[in-house]
Amino acid sequence: QIVLINYFISSGTFPGASMPFFVVLALATGLVIGLFNGFMIGNRRVSAVIVTLAVSIILVGLVQFLSSGNPPGDVPKLFNDLYNTKFLSVPTPVLFWVLLTASVWLLLSRTIFGRYVASVGENAEAAHFSGVPVQRTVILAHTLAGLIAAIAALVQTGSIAVGSVRIGLDLPILAVAATILGGVVFGRGDGGVWGPFFGALCFALLFVVMTVLGIDEPGKLIAQGVIILGAAIFYGVRVRNP
Incomplete structure (x- = not known):
């Protein structure tokens, strides 16, 4: 949904709209998509991985159709200005992330x-x-995930300051890898929030270091793939040896 929200902000679909309007639109979009995912997973018992992946592909295809595959346009300058602000010398996105x-x-x-x-x-x-409202819990959890994804879309859009039909396409696999690196075991209820947080931080620091060292995009992709493969191997070992 990141690519859809980026399209809404940068395509000129809502000419003259203010930043608060786009923020509300982004959050509403995230809630609706998250609610749909949660309903399909919780009520229809469809695999969470399949639903989220399918919806992501549909949204990417929709944006590429609407934009004819071309970058939509520029993002209002205020988004990038806020992204580059600092509070007590701490970048606003980092503070917000924490x-x-x-x-x-x-x-x-x-x-x-x-x-x-x-x-x-x-x-x-x-x-x-045990009396837990499973369906309602699943729906609420995915709705919350949709809301958080919408916030990520706003931050990502502010970071690149332009429209893009490919923004965020690598984030799903990076999110899974960061979660695994953070010690979460799917299907067992193991893990927490801070583990994936530091897993994502490791990826962010890695990309910064590679950029400073002048490593080009192919090198970054290779390093990213190696880390994801290592995370998958680690996950397999952990599942077999709980």
Whole structure:
């Protein structure tokens, strides 16, 4: 959905619209897409991986159709200005990233909803017989994920300051790899929020270092692939030896 939100902001579909309008539009888009994903997964019992991947492909295809495969246009300057601001010498995106992670951690570790999510993630059938509203939990969790993805879309759009029909296409696999590096085991309810946070931080630092060293794009892709492969091997070992 990152590419769709970027298109809304940069294509001129809403001429003269203010930044608050685009923020509300982005969040609403994320909520609707997340709600749809959650409904398909929670009510229709379709695989979460298949649903999210299929919806992502549909949205990318939709944007490329609407834009004829060409970059939509420029992003309002205020997005890039806010992206480049600092608070107490800390870049605003970094500060926002930490605050968002902390908020999700509080939600998952200090609320009934968080306990429901952990129970469903570990064993949905057992959670159901324990009185956990499994379908509602799945729908709410994916709706929240859609909202967070919308926030990521706003940040990504501010970072590149232009429209792009390929923005964020590599993020799903990077998110999975960062989650694995962070110690999460899918289907067992193992893991937390801070592990994936530091996994993503490792990827970000790696890209910064490679840029400073002057490594070109093919080299970055190779390094990225090697790390993802290593994460997959590590995950397999961990699953076999819990």
